[in-house]
Amino acid sequence: MIKNMNWVNKIKLLTIALTLTASISLKAENSSKATVVKIRGKVVAHIEGQKVNLKKGDKISAKTKIESEAKSFAVITFEDKTKLTLGPKSTIIVVNPSTDKNPGIINLLQGQIRSKITKPGKMNKYFVNSKAAAIGVRGTEFIAIY
Numbered sequence: 049m050i051k052n053m054n055w056v057n058k059i060k061l062l063t064i065a066l067t068l069t070a071s072i073s074l075k076a077e078n079s080s081k082a083t084v085v086k087i088r089g090k091v092v093a094h095i096e097g098q099k100v101n102l103k104k105g106d107k108i109s110a111k112t113k114i115e116s117e118a119k120s121f122a123v124i125t126f127e128d129k130t131k132l133t134l135g136p137k138s139t140i141i142v143v144n145p146s147t148d149k150n151p152g153i154i155n156l157l158q159g160q161i162r163s164k165i166t167k168p169g170k171m172n173k174y175f176v177n178s179k180a181a182a183i184g185v186r187g188t189e190f191i192a193i194y
Contacts, residue, residue, distance in 0.1 A: 082108040082126045082145040089120025091134065108142055115139045116159070126152055128166050130174060135160035146174055153177070160193040 084091075084106045091102045094113040100106075102122060108114070114134060116122060122134045126146040134140060138159020146152025151173035154161065165174050165188055176183050178194040 082124045082132075082142060084108065084122055085125045085131075086123035087121070089136070090117045091115070091120055091122040092117075108145065110142065110144050113139065113141045128152075130166050131164045133162040135162070143177075151175060156192055156194050158194060160191060162189070162191045164189040 084102050084104055087102055087104055092115050093100045093102050093106070093108065094115075102108075102114070108124060114122070114124075116134050116136055116138050118137050120136055124132045124134065124142075126132070128146050128148050130146050130152060132154065136159070138161065139157040140159075140161060141155040141157065143153035143155055144150060153175045154163075154177070156176055156178040161176070163174070163176075176192050178192070180194055183190075183192070
């Protein structure tokens with residue numbers, strides 16, 4: 049069937065296939081979320097160019113930038129029960145929330161985070177990146193300051 053199509057129709061078919069593939073991968077990436085379980089002070093998330101004040105119960109998806117002000121903090125729980133505490137005057141990007149199937153990836157831009165990683169399971173990897181270092185953690189509690 050494809051051999052009998054002209055090149056214009058082949059390009060249209062390829063464009064449709066690529067669009068469907070991209071939308072499926074975006075849905076899979078954004079399907080995993082983290083939840084804000086505790087918050088004090090003012091903590092802001094940057095979602096699609098908009099600043100949104102976070103509150104308890106809010107969901108955080110992949111590629112979300114989160115900033116806390118002075119005397120503020122937030123506790124975030126991921127699907128695999130890993131907890132992350134964002135300290136005062138801190139900024140992170142949740143590149144990928146951790147799940148039982150995918151590793152958690154956090155970019156620490158400034159400030160401090162404290163995290164308690166759940167016991168090893170199917171996928172127990174958790175990565176923290178900063179300009180100074182990158183670490184991989186499994187089944188422990190740690191504090192990172194940058």
